[in-house]
Every structure is written in C-alpha cells, then in structure tokens.
Amino acid sequence: MSSRTETMPVFPDLSRVSRVDEVGVEERVARFQKRSIKKESKVHALRLALSMMDLTTLEGQDTAGKVRQLCYKGRHLHDAYPDLPHVAAICVYPSLVRVAKQALAGSGINVASVATAFPSGQSSRKVKLADTTFAVSEGADEIDMVISRGEFLQGEYAYVFDEIAAVKEACNEAHLKVILETGELSTLDNIRRASVLAMHAGADFIKTSTGKVQPAATMQVTLVMLQAIRDYYMETGRVVGMKPAGGIATAKLAIQYLVMLRETLGKTWLTPTWFRFGASRLANDVLMQLVKERSGAYQSLDYFSKD
Amino acid sequence: MKRKPNARPRRKTAARAIDFQTDWTYAPAPESTGHIQLRERYGLFINGQFVNPKSGKYFATTNPANEKKLAEVAEAGIADADRAVRAARQAYETVWSRLSAAERGKYLYRIARIIQERAREFSVIESMDGGKAIRESRDVDVPLVAAHFFYYAGWADKLAYAFPGKTPKPLGVAGQIIPWNFPLLMAAWKIAPALATGNTVVLKPAETTPLTALKLAEVFRDADLPPGVVNIITGGGATGAALVNHPDIDKVAFTGSTDVGKLILKALAGRKTKYTLELGGKAANIIFEDAALDQAVEGIVNGIFFNQGHVCCAGSRLFVQESVADVVVEKLKERMETLIVGDPLDKNTDIGAINSRMQLDKIQAYIKIGRDEGADFYQTSCKLPAKGYWCAPALFTNASQSHRIVQEEIFGPVLAIQTFRTIEEVLEKANNTPYGLSGGVWTDKGAKIFKMTSKLRAGVIWANTFSKFDPGSPFGGYKESGVGREGGLQGLMPYLQLA
Known part of the structure; x- marks a missing residue:
C-alpha cells in the first residue's frame, strides 16, 4: 500500500494551478446532492462508507481504556448485523498508538496517528519531526500531519512544501495524510493551491481538517481537492487519496460525498485505499440506516453502541 | 532540502484516464406518474x-x-x-x-x-x-x-x-x-x-x-x-x-x-x-486560459447539454484558448462520460429524450455533415434505451468557421469546438454568425469580462456561468x-x- 516517492519532490509551478470559481463549485455540489440513491444502491454505499471510516478520538481526556473500546467498535461495528466490513483505521494521538496497535492486532485495521504539533502545527520543525518519528516508532501505519497555515497565508509556500517533504521522509513506510485545515485557508483558490503543494511534496492523502476548527469538511472544499487530485493524477500518474474529516455526521451526507467521489474520480478511488471519512459520530447513523434498509423500521439509537 | 530545476513534466494523458465504470451504480429512481390526470x-x-x-x-x-x-x-x-x-x-x-x-x-x-x-x-x-x-x-x-x-x-x-x-x-x-x-x-x-x-x-x-x-x-x-x-x-x-x-x-x-x-x-x-x-441561435461560449477550468467545464455542459441541446440560446459553439484547449477538451470528455442519458422521469437522469423523430433525424444528419466536413467526432459511450428517440452527448473538435456544424443551428446535444489565440480573434469569430441570441465568457479577470460583453453582438451574455434565467432579465436576439x-x-x- 505504501507509495513512497522514490525521487526528490519537485516544487510545483503554482502559476499553473487552475483557479476556482466558488459559485460554480456550489452548483456542482448541488447536483451531487440531488442524486437519488435508493435500495440496493443505498446499501452498497452505506457498506462502502463503513469500510472507509477512520474512527477517531482526539481528546485531551483520551485514555488507554477509551482507545481499546474504540478499537473493539472498529472491529465489531454491529454484530447483530452479519458480514459488516470493519473500519479502515482508528485515529488517535501519538501517545496512544501503541495501545491501539495492540488492540487491533490481526484485524486488518490500520492505526492512524495525528502528529506535527496537531492541531495548530505551531511548533518547530524539529519538534514536528520528532512527533512524527515517535508515532511511527510506536507502530502507526498512517500519519496525519497538519500544514503550517500561518506560513502558507504569509505566502511562504516553499516553507510549507519543504516541511511536508521532511515529514514524509520521517514517515518512513507509514502513509502520510496532509491536513490542510481548510477552515483556516479562507478561499477555495488557497485550498486548491495547498492541495497541489501537498501532493507534489509527497502526500499519500490530502485531508480537509483537524476537526478542531469550524468549518471542518464541506462538500465544496472536498470537491476542489478531488479535482486537484484528478489533475495531479493526469499530470504525474500518481494516485493520491482524499480524506474529508469533521462535520460528516449523517449517512445521507456520507452518501452524497460518495456520489461526488464516484462522479469526479471514478472507480480507482472508490475504495478505502484511496478515500476515507474522518469521523467520530458517523458510524452509528450509517448502521441505523443499514438496519432500516433490511427491517423497514428505524431502531432506537440505544441499539447502537456508543464508543 | 535541494530542489530539482523547475521543469514541468509533459502531459502524457493517453495512458491515463478516469474510469467511471464503477461496481457501485445508481438504482432506478423513477418519479411516480400515478398522481397525474390526462384525458384521452x-x-x-x-x-x-x-x-x-x-x-x-x-x-x-x-x-x-x-x-x-x-x-x-x-x-x-x-x-x-x-x-x-x-x-x-x-x-x-x-x-x-x-x-x-x-x-x-x-x-x-x-x-x-x-x-x-x-x-x-x-x-x-x-x-x-x-x-x-x-x-x-x-x-x-x-x-x-x-x-x-x-x-x-x-x-x-x-x-x-x-x-x-x-x-x-x-x-x-x-x-x-x-x-x-x-x-x-x-x-x-x-x-x-x-x-x-x-x-x-x-x-x-x-x-x-x-x-x-x-x-x-x-x-x-x-x-x-x-x-x-x-x-x-x-x-x-x-x-x-x-x-x-x-x-x-x-x-x-x-x-x-x-x-x-x-x-x-x-x-x-x-x-x-x-x-x-x-x-434561433448559435451562441459562442468562450473559455480563456485564466478561467476556473473545472467550473468552465460545467458551464460548457450546462450550455450545450441542458434540455438535450434543444435550447435556442445553447452554447453550441465552444471557443477555447489554445494554451488550455487540450486540458479543457480532456476534462469535458471525462465529464460527459458521467452524464446519465435515459428515462426522463428518473430523478438521476441528466439528459432525456430527443423531442421527436424529426428532430432526431435532423441531429443525426448534422453529425454526418460534421464528420464529412472532417471535424473530429466524439460521442459518449453510454447505453441508450431501445425504444424512443435518443442521442448520446457529442462533440466535434477541430471545427472551423467554414463548417456547417459551426454555422447552422443543430438544436441537439452536439457541440462544435474551435480554438483561438487572442481576444481580437475570438471576438471576430464569435460575431461572425447570422445569429446573436446569447454568449458566454469564462475568465477570472473582471476587466476582460467587460471588454468581451461590450463587443459581443448578442442579446444575453453570461459571465462565468451559462443558461441562467430570471423573469426580471430581458431576453432576445x-x-x-x-x-x-x-x-x-x-x-x-x-x-x-x-x-
């Protein structure tokens, strides 16, 4: 699954980055939201959404106990419903990577760890790299880094680029997801530019948000990033994944994201290998919809475990 | 960290394509007809x-x-x-x-x-x-x-x-x-x-x-x-x-x-x-190199495939600046592959049926004319229903002002694409038509929009959008x-x- 760039990353020609028109993006998103997904098509999408989930807990109060419970949930989403997929990854802070790694042994579920002075990224390069190295040494399969938004907004694109490239190197075999924190980048043009920077610097995934800043993921922002991924693929042939995170709490919204993914990037990306939902609340709503499709009735939320 | 010299990789697009043949497809979602009343x-x-x-x-x-x-x-x-x-x-x-x-x-x-x-x-x-x-x-x-x-x-x-x-x-x-x-x-x-x-x-x-x-x-x-x-x-x-x-x-x-x-x-x-x-109309939809290209592609689609192209103000002549022509056409073809053609009553249908047998014959005749004229033809690979009148979305590249598919109104989902180099060239070509109902301009530069809209001879000109209507806005040619x-x-x- 690893796709380490073998050659040194090349700083992209940012003057070639396509502009983004916000009104047009809104209109396109509205079209995705109007697709009618019913019956077997809905069940397929719901199962896919579960398998793409990065079940996340990123709290100051997180403990080994909490993380173990979450890992169990990730393996056994709803045992009353047979043959459900497991989630793609469990996402935790570096200090809890080892716990998660043990709890998930043999499950096929990855451990993702945030790093690089998450969520603000306001620290030295040295601390960020140490944070990354620690998470990797604890056993993280995936590193979710944050970019330095302050540097980006000052126009220090080379700084941001070099930092991502350095973290990528520190990741070793671990997959690198680069969080743009789109809620702090202000314009869709900035988001597109940051996406291009991150991909050229070696990102395996680009990710919208930490979940700590509002707005977090939106369909508009995700579409712009998907289109950047598409252009990068056409230019280089390298597939980069996408992870919207934060604010995706309902099955209906998750399906709309999948419609957007399907009609923008197609088959290659329609898998947990290249698309993830970063979410803490989404799973139970998806499970409830799945059960409803089978039984015809909505169950009480108390039938679904809250971990 | 050292960087390599800033060489832009040449586009090698032939080997790469987005594959939309996914395992996950949309189930039929027909709007019910039980509530309507029609007399015999x-x-x-x-x-x-x-x-x-x-x-x-x-x-x-x-x-x-x-x-x-x-x-x-x-x-x-x-x-x-x-x-x-x-x-x-x-x-x-x-x-x-x-x-x-x-x-x-x-x-x-x-x-x-x-x-x-x-x-x-x-x-x-x-x-x-x-x-x-x-x-x-x-x-x-x-x-x-x-x-x-x-x-x-x-x-x-x-x-x-x-x-x-x-x-x-x-x-x-x-x-x-x-x-x-x-x-x-x-x-x-x-x-x-x-x-x-x-x-x-x-x-x-x-x-x-x-x-x-x-x-x-x-x-x-x-x-x-x-x-x-x-x-x-x-x-x-x-x-x-x-x-x-x-x-x-x-x-x-x-x-x-x-x-x-x-x-x-x-x-x-x-x-x-x-x-x-x-x-009638034969509107010029003009894409400059500094346009928001992904949104412009949406605008092209709305311009020509809205209502099966049965639109007098359709953006049926596309002008793309040469520096971005390959990219725009590639994106457009890709976008066309995702258009769903079929049952007009299905809520997921993007493009419905051609209005009549007569109109379908006319569209097909123009497609033949375009091919005979030597323009490059492209049509999406979507499946069409067996009964009824259908035309998959289509386009011609390498069309020129002297082609009939550029001069005459087809009134179907068929786009004629030409390229241009300068503002003067595209203005001359856009206005070189007996029609003048509508037009479209796509650029990120406001001044260019005003320059274009004041010189295009058409009743309605859309900037960075297309096919927008409002009762408060006058319409005519x-x-x-x-x-x-x-x-x-x-x-x-x-x-x-x-x-």
Missing part, C-alpha cells in the same frame, strides 16, 4: 370551455421516451382560429380591458400560486410529453413558470411607473405561438406579460408538446380567469399560419425557428400588427435571432401602446 382526448380551449374543433380533426401526442401515445388533441383549422380570436376580442372589449389593473394582477398572482401547488404534476407531464429530464422540469422549468407569473403580476398595476410620462395602453388581442423545447415556460413567457398589460390571448402550443398548455387551461379555469381572456388552440404549422393571418390580431409573439420567423414577418408585412420574434425583448420591464413594451 382534448378539444380546443376557447372562451373558457374545451370545445370540439370545427375541423373535426385530432392528432396524437406521444411520449418521445417510449413512443407511446399520451393523448389526442384537436387540430385547429382556420374556422377554429377565427372562433378563438373572436372569443379573445370579445373578452378584451367586454371584460379584461375594463378591469382595474390591480384586479388583473390578482388573477396573475392566483395563477402563479396554483402552478406552484400543482408543480409536481406539471413537471411530470412536461417530462412525459417533451422528453426532458424531470430534474430540469422540476428544478428549472416549472419554478420559472411560477416566477414569471408572479413577476408580471407585480407589474400589472405599476405600468405608469414603468414608463414615466407615458400612458400605457394595451394593444388588444395577442396571437402567440410557442415552441416545443420549453412548452410550459414559453407559455408563461408569453401569457404573463400579455395579461399583465391588459391584452387577451390566443396561444398555440407546439404540435409535439401541447399537454402542459392544455393543463394550464385548467389552471385558468380554477383561477376563475374570465372566459376568453386566454384561449388555447392546438395544431401544427397550418394552425399557426391561420392565427398569424387572422386580420383581427393586434400582436404576434413567436418563439421558434428563424425560417418560420421569416415567414411570419412576410405575412405581417404591410399590416399594423406588432410583433416580437425570438428565433440581435440579427436573425429575433426582434424585441421578453422578460423584465422591457418585456412589457411589446404589449403596450405608449402614448
């Missing part, structure tokens, strides 16, 4: 009643998506047209012209509200009779229909403010002939300003799409509109000619082909009858695209004497 046979709507035609003739209207008959409608002859005009004249003289303007407005508001209440029924029938996707009839056509009646309802008692210093007076009886591409919307564009200004109407809907106009007659009855204020006569070209040639018509409003528009102008020569004509304006304050003028 419709007469002519004259003087507030459905009456049998004196001609004794009827013809079938079919669903172009499955070729099944939906209903029979009367074919009005000369005597029927005369009867309708006389009813309109009588209603004008005895009722409508004597009503206070505020009362006229109330009727229009009532009509608008009833259309909103019955929006679902109208959308479904519009899609069944005309072939357009329910997504469009539901989200575009019918809401705009209601919006037009609301808009002109507001003007009814404010005409003196619209034209300060003048005394606006109605003309009398308006004969209105509308096309099959937006049957109900064109009826609203014609009827709403005519009634708001105090005129009465004889409307002739298109031969292939009469049903929503006849359903509109039910709305007029439910709204208690006085009998004879709107009369609806169905039929083909001969019925239209009978209406235009009637000596007691004060005004002709026509939307349709330039060829028929010319015939109407000939028929009206030497008469006092006023007229507005909204005719330069050159052979038409005479007069519909919509907005300007749309009142063709129905008034301004003394």
